[in-house]
Amino acid sequence: MYNFEYKNPVKIIFGKNTISKVANEVPKNAKIMLTYGGGSIKKNGVYNQVMDALKGAEILEFGGIEVNPHYETCMKAVEIAKAENIDFLLSVGGGSVLDATKFIAAAALYTNGDPWDILVKGGTVVNAIPIGAVLTLPATGSEMNGNSVITRISTLEKMAFSSLKVMPQFSILDPECVFTLPDKQVANGIVDAFIHVMEQYLTFDVNSPLQDRFAESILTTLIEEGPKVLENRNDYDAVANFMWSATMALNGLIGVGVPQDWATHGIGHELTAFHGIDHARTLAIVLPGVMNIKRESKKEKILQYGKRIWGITEGTDDEKIDAAISKTVAFFESVGLPTTLPDYNVPEESVTKIVARFKKRFYKLGEKSDIGYQEIEQILMDRF
């Protein structure tokens, strides 16, 4: 096991009828900016629950945050937050709203130049407006971490940053919010959480059996509970188990003391930036390619994954690895996510464009930093 440091002070409030507890968590007399997305919270009752709970508080609304939230939109909120001296940001929505809120929180107090630097130059977040969250969609894990991914539309760049300073003070997770979600969002959430685990688990081995088993616990639970949620959106226990699994998938816990990959995310972000494909779907496309190309360096872990998650015990190592990839693909497709580039009408020329972008970057992806532009080309060509 590697040395590590771990701290996660987010207060989780989990369960049915918990949204009203937001009143106990938001600081008294705070001037609040309530951030949200396309307005589903106004249809499903969540907005009303929040506003009822916060009756009497000074609340300014900032809606219209997109899926894959735009830097340009966030900067509008930053201007308002500064002008209005906002001192608390309340994110009501899914991971996109929360990611945007994190960037707004950091950018509003960023004094070291252009806030875009936070995303592209690793500009340090020294201060941020405190954040709270009411989560309406299990998927990204953003509710219990300091990560945020933002897209600059003018240049089609999708970039991430991470800071303890933008971890929510609290996150309220009411599984009943899932009852009204469409199949597509649930399926995306299942696969997003699944691949968050895979990126921290499917690496070379450093003898960390507890982290491995925790990761496998989440994978198994997603495989078991995810389809139940798709089948019956009102199955409270299944929804709750899915929601908690998605949070645990990316709150840092399973990633302590182990190498992490994140190549699938890095490549996937480009597919979203160029083609607007849903984040989770890009991951479902890319992961099987990464597994295939890195079958040697990840061999032991892929075999362990195949055996423990899918019961694969027969055949040569290569046959077992092929079977593990097939099972993974079949799972993604069974919940409704196609996994090849032609499924999304992505032409081969796009691969050229994406590869050209990575060629210009100084870093390589993967837990061994050995996935450069040539390997990325191989991975993407594997997905035709």
Next chain:
Amino acid sequence: MYNFEYKNPVKIIFGKNTISKVANEVPKNAKIMLTYGGGSIKKNGVYNQVMDALKGAEILEFGGIEVNPHYETCMKAVEIAKAENIDFLLSVGGGSVLDATKFIAAAALYTNGDPWDILVKGGTVVNAIPIGAVLTLPATGSEMNGNSVITRISTLEKMAFSSLKVMPQFSILDPECVFTLPDKQVANGIVDAFIHVMEQYLTFDVNSPLQDRFAESILTTLIEEGPKVLENRNDYDAVANFMWSATMALNGLIGVGVPQDWATHGIGHELTAFHGIDHARTLAIVLPGVMNIKRESKKEKILQYGKRIWGITEGTDDEKIDAAISKTVAFFESVGLPTTLPDYNVPEESVTKIVARFKKRFYKLGEKSDIGYQEIEQILMDRF
């Protein structure tokens, strides 16, 4: 799954050569009380590492904290902490030192009467002196929770309290501290951690498969890594995996949203109070009795435990439960912990004394609050 709230802000610093990092974590200019136990930290080099790192800081030492720390000892430290205006407590040792430090931290700032009330009357801890920890012995999980167990020698009472206010600001876990531990302490630590998991896992079922699998992950890892540590104390990876498992066993995570039992601890504490038996050993005695007596209400979970942890699939339900209990007993004995009362020369009259004490209490134990003094008598008589 039940509704729950979860917050654990402890910063964990884990790995080899990490003790010197204490210098970055203790507040600047703090007047520190360094608490420790019988002096092993002065023999194994940990004390010197801490003092070197904190060179120049104002440090007052309070040593001599016992295993099963005494209220009377803690109160001496409280007097000194008050008189000297101590503003940071640094616990260097195992769970007993840390538990004592938590009580000292709370008692020193307790203004609502006798600090003993914190333990016996649920007196609320409103403030506490901030705490940091350098952990030298994996076992209790105290390094990442707000729990503390204190014994009043004058009345032979062993009582617990829990408060977010006494969670350590940071805990440094250097697995190399384990290299110099005697077999007995390692074995006790393995069993203590194992039973912490069991008390949160082996209850009636509330459909929380992720928490179940996390619990099983820790059990399996303790069964796998514990004996390796006993065999070769310098096996760094085994020691690190054991140490991290012990922390995860009682940091609250596997207990969210599920019922919890703690009857084994409640009864075990009395065996320590009356007979001075090591905490972990009392648990090893009592748990098989609880499993046996509660085989009906815990049936589904005992069968799941037997199957997933020990591969028990043959026989009637009762035979499977018997086998699960036998496997558990055999594991404890394999690491060196006897599991019956005669093994510790406890006479039947002691059962009478313990039962009489529970008869006077208004509460019952167990996740269903259905373990009263009669059941406690059954459990203890089962262990002859």
